[in-house]
Amino acid sequence: MAVSLDTREMSKLDEIIARGKPLSKGHQLTVQGDPFKCVFAIKTGSVKTVTTSCNGDAQITGFYFPGDLIGLNAIDSGICQDTVSALETTTVCQIQFEQLDDLSAQMPKLRRQILKTMSKDLCNEQHMLQLLANKNADQRIATFLLRLSNRFKARGFSESRFRLSMSRNEIGNYLGITVETVSRVLTRLQKNGYIKVENKEIDLINFKALLQLSQESE
Numbered sequence: 001m002a003v004s005l006d007t008r009e010m011s012k013l014d015e016i017i018a019r020g021k022p023l024s025k026g027h028q029l030t031v032q033g034d035p036f037k038c039v040f041a042i043k044t045g046s047v048k049t050v051t052t053s054c055n056g057d058a059q060i061t062g063f064y065f066p067g068d069l070i071g072l073n074a075i076d077s078g079i080c081q082d083t084v085s086a087l088e089t090t091t092v093c094q095i096q097f098e099q100l101d102d103l104s105a106q107m108p109k110l111r112r113q114i115l116k117t118m119s120k121d122l123c124n125e126q127h128m129l130q131l132l133a134n135k136n137a138d139q140r141i142a143t144f145l146l147r148l149s150n151r152f153k154a155r156g157f158s159e160s161r162f163r164l165s166m167s168r169n170e171i172g173n174y175l176g177i178t179v180e181t182v183s184r185v186l187t188r189l190q191k192n193g194y195i196k197v198e199n200k201e202i203d204l205i206n207f208k209a210l211l212q213l214s215q216e217s218e
Contacts, residue, residue, distance in 0.1 A: 022091050029084040029092065030071065036078050038096045039071035045090025046165040049082040060174040063087070063148075063166055067155050069095075072114065087165040132176045135215070140175045141185045142214040145195065149204055160207075164200045 022045075023029070029040055032052055040047075042064055049062045049070070061082060064070050073081045075097070095103075104111040135143065153159035164171070168186075169179040177185075189195045194210055196203035204210060 020092055020094055022089050023086045025086055025088050027086045027090075029086070030080045030082075032080055032083045034080045036071070036074035036080055036097070038094050039069055039100055040084070041069045041093040041095060042066050043091040043093060046087045047084050047090060047092075048087055048166060048170060049084050051082045058173075060170055063170075063174070065151065065155065069114075087170075137175075137177045137181045137185050138188070139214055140177060141171075141182065141189065142194075142210045144171065144175060145202065145204060146207075146210055146214055149207075160204045162202060164202055 029047065032050075044066055046063060046065050047070065048060055049064070050058050051061050052058045070084060071080070104114060132140075148162065148164075149159045152162050166174075167179075168182045172179045172182045175182075186195070186197050189210075190197050192209070194204075194206045194213070196205055
């Protein structure tokens with residue numbers, strides 16, 4: 001679960017909590033099953049969350065970016081619900097939960113956002129299940145790209161051009177399709193003039209077509 005903070009709120013967090021050293025790609029911030037002690041505010045870079053079943057199957061459950069606060073889904077059980085790993089060189093603020101609770105009392109917007117996000121997380125899980133159950137590969141990729149676009153726009157970044165820090169294989173795992181299918185769909189979307197792909201850089205060229213393909217309303 002993640003909470004999105006604006007620049008002012010992230011600055012206030014930065015004033016109170018020292019920024020950690022840059023973490024290399026693959027570094028694990030938390031491991032599923034470990035005792036819950038703290039949450040993390042992402043300053044730069046990106047991370048993924050992975051849940052491993054009792055059978056050993058690993059499922060990527062989310063990708064998170066600067067401004068996201070992750071780890072809140074462990075509050076109830078006191079146990080980390082997933083493994084959080086850096087997708088690239090990443091810096092985070094590590095916040096003890098007790099500190100966060102005190103800080104949220106000083107920042108009403110933060111407290112409201114935490115409660116709002118806890119509620120929204122249930123809706124996101126339902127939407128994800130619907131995405132995997134009712135949409136084909138093209139629709140899943142289009143929806144994925146548009147949701148990333150909206151998240152980057154909300155953080156003040158470009159909504160039409162951004163870098164995919166996750167691999168094609170990770171996208172496939174998250175969306176429930178093969179890496180070969182991910183590559184084929186991206187190639188097809190580029191051929192149709194919907195997007196432009198250059199290594200990990202993505203340009204969304206035709207938003208209207210992507211929205212129609214994803215079958216999602218704005």
